[in-house]
Amino acid sequence: MTSSAIPLQHSSRQVWGAVLAMSLCAFALVASEFLPVSLLTPLATDLSLTEGQAGQAISISGFFAVVTSLLLSTLTQGIDRKPVLLATTALMLVSGALVAFAPNYPTLMLGRAVLGIAIGGYWSMSTAVMVRIAPEALVPKAIAVMQGGTALATVIAAPVGSYLGGLIGWRGAFFCVVPLAAIALIWQAFTLPAMPGERGTASATASLRLLLDSKVALGMAAVAFLFMGQFTLFTYLRPFLETVTQVDVPTLSLLLLIIGVAGLVGTMMVGSLVGRHLFRVLPGIPLLMAVIAFAVISTGSWVVPTAVLLGGWGLIATCAPVGWFTWLARMLPEDAEAGGGLMVAVIQLAITVGATLGGVLYDGVGYQATFIASGMMLLVATALTMRLGRHR
Template identity: 25%
Template sequence: MSVGLAGLMVTLYGVSAGLGVPFLAAWTRRVNRRVLLSVLLAVLVLGNLITAASPSYPVVLTTRLVMGFASGVFWAIGVSMAMRLVAGRQASRAAAIVMSGISIAAVVGIPLGTYLESLTGWRTTFLIWSGLSALVFLAVAVTIPSLPSDNAVPVREVFRLPRTNVRLRLVLLTVVLFVLGHFGAYTFVRPFLEDHASATPGFITFVLMIYGVGGAAGNFVAGFTTTNRLRGSFLVGCAGLVLSLLLLLAIGDSRAGAIVSLALWGLCFGVVQLCQVTMTQRAAPETFEAAMSLNTMAYNTSIAIGALVGGVFVDHVSVASVVWFGVALTGASLLLTLSAGRNSAGATGGGVAP
């Protein structure tokens, strides 16, 4: 099948993780969160197991669709669960730890999966993911106490939040733009490197691991800077995303250029990834679970659309065109944040939005 068609595995996963989560988080608002998390992990265990044994591409797509629902709901409930497990004064630190976990997983997961696939094959890789999910399932069952739901709201109130909370609305629009750009390009970074740098599978695995290390480093840095410089951290990270994509276009035809570009890309995405979750938390602290479900909808739907549009560009224009698509959208996210900050400063007599 074509590269663009293969990208549907990302698209369908993003569609279900995005569009389904506000409804599922609201419909399960009376379900104990430990029970719900256990069910989500069980879905991931079975989904990865079925994927590993799938006899055809349609079965893989169907399984990914179901797994997306589970992944999306975790994004909505995971951080608020962590905040409830500790004393009130430690809640923000607990949230930062889980945000770091989500962020590091986002930048390390694909490179690690690529590395395992190069050693074992894709079916074995999914078996490994299934086993890891099973271990986490057991850990949750043994260690997490009962957590009755306490801040989920009905569906109608979830979708009312962006209309009544201007700050949250701006955060969601910012997320849509940078995720469209980032994942539109990143989904097809492997064929880009194969076409422009004549990269071998081993080199692609190596450079994606560099990207993952950069992402972890960016997440670590952002953990210190977001407390007092949240907006500034996001602006720097977003500007770095634009620069890294331009560098990939300019010098990505050499191996050294590809390494530099992907290292910077990962570093900046690690910063932006942590910032956007923190921005959501600060925009709606009293309804964080509902706000996070909207964030998840915006984020994962944008992954799906970005991968879909990227596939069209790759199949009908060129693989380089999808990187330009990423430049345009991440640049738009940067400009929106700058504009929102200026408007906020003018409205508050020169103050700076956090």
């Protein structure tokens, strides 16, 4: 489905109100998706699971996000995009309640599956919505503002999730997402314009057909290895810090805060860089992350070097979505919705594979194998991105 611009007669204030509302929703989605990272140990203990099994709470949401992102355009063609976005936000609210009150592992996984539907639906449309509600010259800025919600979630969700987990339990921490989702739902209902859907242009394979373009296929392969590498390591950061670095909960929260603050700074800085030097920024991200992944293996027993390296990880990793969604908007300006669906499918599948592989390696071999696998995948992402830059 193409996403041609619609003539919105809205003031700048109304447009940016809608963008900020979507940024809040992005914040809540990312906080929901990755809260298990900061709450993995107490969640696993309470439900009598291994860390690897608990990590599959991220994998299952990724799986359902993949399926949803590929099918949503077909299932909702002809339907106004505003109510579709509101429905995905409402599903996030339902998911938060299910997880918070989950009496067992299957219910936990059901709640996370519902979240996956929300993630896949929302993110697959987000870039197309930015193209439709913001003036063309401001689309990169609108994307960066929306992704600012993602970065802010990395600042707040991990350390606050860890802190709240010790204060009110992991269930209470998960329930805190529910009121955030409710606020985002109401705000979007009042600020998003009507965005009529189009009929007759979508199909179940519309997104996949984009892979027939070799440049798109190469870019998506680079994205896949980047996010696989990132979440092979990041998903199991808490047990690593607790067992190898041997930090207590307050120090753990501080380290997660360092990662998050660095990520917010990175997102604020990268907006202007990707506009001028996109194909220098894109390969630099996985290359530096790979260096950090290998280095942490050697320094993991010491708190200060580990904190510095993880701060660098946060600074760099959160730049990836801004860079790649900017690439997507440039590469597929007339197929933003189909391209967005494909991008989300690739990212979520990569997160699923990364979290699953990381769990298997962490439980079966140890953290060293997990981090080495992460670094190797990030190096592959670097090579693919450099090749993409040469063929742009």
